Amino acid sequence: MKSTVPWLIAAVTGCVMIVAFFVPVAESWRDEAGIWFEILAAIAFVLGGANLFAQHMQKISARRAGWGYSAITLVTFVVSLTVGVLKVGAFSEKEDYPWAAHYIAEGGALWWLFEYVFNPLQATVFALLAFYVASAAFRAFRAKTTEATVLLTTAFIVLLGRTYAGTWLTSAVPDDYPALTFPGMTAIIMGVFNTAGQRAIMIGIALGVAATSLKVLLGVDRSYLGSDGD
Amino acid sequence: MTPPAPPFLRGGENVRLRLAAKGIALLLAFLFAASPTRAWAQDDQPGATGKAIAPPSQLTAKDHPNDTGQAVDLDWHVSADDPPPPATGKVLGYDIYRSFADGSKRDKLTHLAAGSTQYTDRTCKPGTLYLYDVVAVGADDARSEPARLTEPAGGVLQWFNSSRAWFLVILTLVSGGVILFTELAKSGRGVYVREIAGLKAIEEAVGRATEMGRPCLFVPGLQDINETPTVAGIAILSNVAKFTADYDATLEVPTSRSLVMTAARETVHSAYLTTGRPEAYNEDRIYYVTDEQFAYVAYLTGYMVREKPAACFYAGIFFAESLILAETGNLIGAIQIAGTSETSQLPFFVAACDYTLIGEELFAASAYLSGEPHQLGSLKGQDAGKVLAGLLLFAGCLVATLAAIFPDWDIAQETLTYLRVTILGKGASG
Numbered sequence: 001m002k003s004t005v006p007w008l009i010a011a012v013t014g015c016v017m018i019v020a021f022f023v024p025v026a027e028s029w030r031d032e033a034g035i036w037f038e039i040l041a042a043i044a045f046v047l048g049g050a051n052l053f054a055q056h057m058q059k060i061s062a063r064r065a066g067w068g069y070s071a072i073t074l075v076t077f078v079v080s081l082t083v084g085v086l087k088v089g090a091f092s093e094k095e096d097y098p099w100a101a102h103y104i105a106e107g108g109a110l111w112w113l114f115e116y117v118f119n120p121l122q123a124t125v126f127a128l129l130a131f132y133v134a135s136a137a138f139r140a141f142r143a144k145t146t147e148a149t150v151l152l153t154t155a156f157i158v159l160l161g162r163t164y165a166g167t168w169l170t171s172a173v174p175d176d177y178p179a180l181t182f183p184g185m186t187a188i189i190m191g192v193f194n195t196a197g198q199r200a201i202m203i204g205i206a207l208g209v210a211a212t213s214l215k216v217l218l219g220v221d222r223s224y225l226g227s228d229g230d
Numbered sequence: 231m232t233p234p235a236p237p238f239l240r241g242g243e244n245v246r247l248r249l250a251a252k253g254i255a256l257l258l259a260f261l262f263a264a265s266p267t268r269a270w271a272q273d274d275q276p277g278a279t280g281k282a283i284a285p286p287s288q289l290t291a292k293d294h295p296n297d298t299g300q301a302v303d304l305d306w307h308v309s310a311d312d313p314p315p316p317a318t319g320k321v322l323g324y325d326i327y328r329s330f331a332d333g334s335k336r337d338k339l340t341h342l343a344a345g346s347t348q349y350t351d352r353t354c355k356p357g358t359l360y361l362y363d364v365v366a367v368g369a370d371d372a373r374s375e376p377a378r379l380t381e382p383a384g385g386v387l388q389w390f391n392s393s394r395a396w397f398l399v400i401l402t403l404v405s406g407g408v409i410l411f412t413e414l415a416k417s418g419r420g421v422y423v424r425e426i427a428g429l430k431a432i433e434e435a436v437g438r439a440t441e442m443g444r445p446c447l448f449v450p451g452l453q454d455i456n457e458t459p460t461v462a463g464i465a466i467l468s469n470v471a472k473f474t475a476d477y478d479a480t481l482e483v484p485t486s487r488s489l490v491m492t493a494a495r496e497t498v499h500s501a502y503l504t505t506g507r508p509e510a511y512n513e514d515r516i517y518y519v520t521d522e523q524f525a526y527v528a529y530l531t532g533y534m535v536r537e538k539p540a541a542c543f544y545a546g547i548f549f550a551e552s553l554i555l556a557e558t559g560n561l562i563g564a565i566q567i568a569g570t571s572e573t574s575q576l577p578f579f580v581a582a583c584d585y586t587l588i589g590e591e592l593f594a595a596s597a598y599l600s601g602e603p604h605q606l607g608s609l610k611g612q613d614a615g616k617v618l619a620g621l622l623l624f625a626g627c628l629v630a631t632l633a634a635i636f637p638d639w640d641i642a643q644e645t646l647t648y649l650r651v652t653i654l655g656k657g658a659s660g
Contacts, residue, residue: 022391022398024298037456041489048488048518055517066536118522125524129550132557139560140581198573201589205571207615208593209458210401211408211608216461220412220604221596223468223500224461224493 003225007216014217052077083109154189161186283320284310285374286364291383296394299356299387304349306377309366312344319344320368326351331359331382341367359384396653403618408611415607423606428567428585429598432466432543435565436473439540445480446470447539449530449555451546451570452523455489458593459571463545464490464497465596466569470543471501475510482539483516486526491518527551531558544568544583545592548575556582569595625649 013033020030056070082088090108092101104111143149160166166182178184215221286306294301304326312321321344328351329336339351354360360383363376415421439446448470450463467483474481481498485491495516502511519529531554534542542559544552545568552568552575559566560582568579569587579586587595590612597605626649633642650656 022394024296024388024391027298041454041487044488044492045521048491051488051491051518052520055514058514066532069532121528122522122524125528125554126550129554132553136553136557136578136581201573201576203616203619204589205573205593207404207612207619208462208590209571210404210615211612212458212462212593212596214405214408215605215608216458218409220608221465221600223596223600224455224464224497 003222006225007219007222011217011219014213049077049081080110080113083113157182158186158189161189283366283368283372283374286312286324286366286377289362289364289377289379291360291362291379293384293386294350294352296388296391297385299385300354301350301352301385302354302360302362302383304351304362304364306347306364308345308347309374311368311374312366315345320372321366321374322369323367325365325367325373327363327365327376329361329363331361333361354385356385356387393652393655397655400618404611404615407614407618408608411610411614412604412607415603415610418603421603421606421610423594423598423609426587426591426594426598428569428587428591429595431565431567431585432470432599433473435541435543435567436470436477436479438565440477440479442540444538444540445482446474446541446543447530447534447564448481448483448543449546450483450485450490450494451544451548452486452526452551453547454487455493457547460490460546462571462593462596463569464493466543466545466592466599467494468497468501469596469599471498472505475502475505475507478507478510481515482533482537484519484526484530484533485517486519486521486523488518491516523549523551527554530555534558534562534564538562539564542566544570544579545587545595546570548572548579553578553582559583622653 013036016026016029016033020026020028020033053074056074058064059070060067060074084103087099087101087103087105088109089112090101090103090105090110092098092105094100101108104114137155141148141152141155143152160169161182161184166186170181170183173180179188212221216224286309289304289306291302291304293299294303306324309319309321311319313319323344324342324346326339326342326349327336328339339353340349342349351360351362361379362383363378365376366374368374411421436446448467450467451457451460453460455461455464471481473479483491483494483498485494495513498516499508499511499513502508520526530551533539534555535558539559539562542555542564544555544566548555548568548570549572552570552572556566556568556579566583567585567587568583569592570576570579571592576586576588580588594609594612597609629642629645629649632639633646636642
C-alpha cells in the first residue's frame with residue numbers, strides 16, 4: 001500500500017502528460033499537473049528546512065567535527081528567513097499597503113544579502129572551475145596511449161581553431177582549401193565527429209528515458225518508492 | 231455701390247431663416263463627421279490623404295491546425311506598393327480587421343510591419359465564423375482598399391495533434407518493444423546483457439570504503455524527483471544501499487531537493503530491509519542541504535575534503551558542478567563512479583572519474599543491478615528502439631544523399647521534405 005498509492009499517482013500523472021501531448025484539448029492538464037507538483041514541492045521545502053535545522057542543531061549540540069560550520073549555516077538560515085518573511089527594508093510604493101513590497105525588492109535586507117553576500121560567494125565557487133578544468137585537462141591529455149594521443153591532438157586543433165592564433169598560423173593556406181586551416185578543421189571536428197558522437201549518446205538517453213518512464217508507469221521498477229512494508 | 235439684397239433675404243425673418251439653415255447644415259455636417267459609419271468609411275478610404283496605395287491581394291483564411299479551434303491562419307500577397315527590401319515603397323504596414331460573418335462588430339486586431347504576409351488570429355471562439363480584411367497603411371495614415379475574404383472562416387477543434395502522429399508511432403513501437411521483451415523475459419526466455427564496467431565496480435568501491443573505514447558518498451544530482459534521470463539515480467542508490475548494508479559501510483546522501491531526500495530515505499530504508507539489516511539504517515545520513523547549485527557544491531566539496539569518503543557516486547542531472555565534484559573526489563583519492571544524462575557534462579566525468587555511465591547506461595543500471603528478468607527485458611526493448619533509430623538514420627542519410635546528388639529528382643526531394651517536416655517535425659529548410 002505504501003508504494004502502491006504513490007505509484008498510482010505517478011502512473012495517472014504520467015498518463016495525463018502523455019494524453020496532453022497528443023490531444024490539444026488536454027494541453028492545459030499538463031499545466032495543472034505542473035501546478036500540483038509545485039504545491040507538493042513547496043510543502044516539501046518546509047520539510048527540507050526543518051530537516052536542515054534539526055540536522056545542524058544535532059551537530060552543534062553533539063559538538064561533532066565541523067560544528068562551527070553548522071552554527072554559521074543556522075545563523076545565516078535564520079537571518080535570511082527572518083528578513084525575507086518580514087520583508088525587512090523592502091518598502092512598497094503603495095502607502096496604504098506597506099506589506100505589498102516584493103520580498104526581494106531592491107534596497108531590502110534580503111536583496112542586500114543576495115547582492116553582496118550570496119552572489120559573490122556563488123561566483124567564487126564557480127570561478128574555482130577554471131582551476132579544476134586546468135588540472136583535469138592536464139591529466140586527460142597526457143599522451144600515454146593511442147586514444148589519449150588522438151584526444152590530445154583533437155583538443156589541440158580545436159583550442160587553436162577557436163583562437164586568433166589558429167587563424168594566424170594557417171593564414172597562408174589558400175581560400176580554396178578552408179578545411180586545411182585550424183578554424184576549418186575545428187568546424188569539421190565539431191560539426192561532424194562531435195555532433196555524430198553526441199547524437200548517438202542522445203538517442204541512447206532518449207530511449208533510456210522512454211524505457212524508464214514506461215517502467216515507472218507500469219510499476220515494473222518501484223525501487224525509487226521504497227518498500228511496501230510498514 | 232452695394233447691390234440691394236434679394237427680397238427673400240431682406241428683413242428680420244429672412245435673417246432668422248438663413249441662420250437656421252446654417253445651423254442645420256452645421257449640425258448635419260457634425261453628425262455625419264462623428265458617425266461610426268463615416269469613421270469606418272474614412273478609415274478605408276483609398277488615398278484618404280491623396281496618396282493612393284495599391285491594396286494587398288489574395289487574402290485567404292484557414293483553420294490553424296492541431297489546436298482547440300481558437301486560431302485562424304491568414305495569408306495574403308503584399309501590396310504592389312510594398313516591394314521587397316532593400317527597396318522601399320509607400321506601404322509602412324498592414325492593419326488586420328475582423329468582423330462577424332454578418333459584417334457586424336468590425337475590430338482592428340493588430341498592425342503588422344511592411345512585408346508581412348501572414349498572421350494567426352489566436353482570439354477566435356471555436357465554432358464562430360469571422361470575416362477578415364487586410365488594409366495596407368502608408369505615410370500620413372494613407373490607406374488602401376481592404377483585401378476582403380469572400381467566405382467567412384473559423385477555428386475548428388481537433389481531437390488529435392496530427393503533427394505528432396509519427397512521434398506516436400515511434401513511441402508505440404519503442405514502448406511495444408519494451409513491453410514485449412519484458413513479457414518474454416518473464417516467461418523464462420534468457421536475456422543477455424553486456425557487462426557494464428561502471429556498475430560492476432560499485433561493489434568493489436563499497437568494499438574498498440569498508441576496508442578503509444571511510445564512508446560512501448552518493449550525490450543524486452541537482453534536479454527534482456520529477457526528472458527521469460533523477461529517478462534512475464535513485465534506482466542506482468537502491469543498489470548502492472544494498473551493498474553498503476551488506477558490507478556494513480556508511481552511506482551519506484546529501485540532497486539538493488527535499489522531495490529527493492524523502493524518496494532517497496524510502497529507497498535506502500527499503501534496501502536495508504531487503505538485506506535484513508534494518509537496524510543499520512540511519513535516516514540522519516540522508517539529508518537536505520540546499521537548492522542553490524554552488525552552495526550545494528560548497529557543502530559537498532567541504533564534506534569530501536573533511537571526511538574523505540573512499541567511494542563517491544554521482545547519478546542524476548549535473549551541470550557546471552560536475553567537474554568541481556569529480557576533481558575534488560580525485561584529489562582525495564576516492565573511487566568515483568558517475569552517470570548523467572547531460573551530454574555536455576560527460577567529458578568532465580570521463581576525465582576525472584574512474585568509471586562513467588554513458589548515455590543509456592545510467593537508465594540501464596537499475597535493471598542491470600537488480601538482475602530481475604522482467605527488468606532486463608526492458609533493456610532488450612531499448613535495443614529494439616536503437617535498431618529502429620538506426621534504420622531511420624540510415625534511410626534519412628540515404629535519402630538526403632540522393633537528394634543532394636540528384637537535385638532534380640522530385641521523389642527524393644519530396645521524401646526528404648516529408649522526413650524533415652512531417653516525421654522529424656523540423657522546418658522545411660532544416
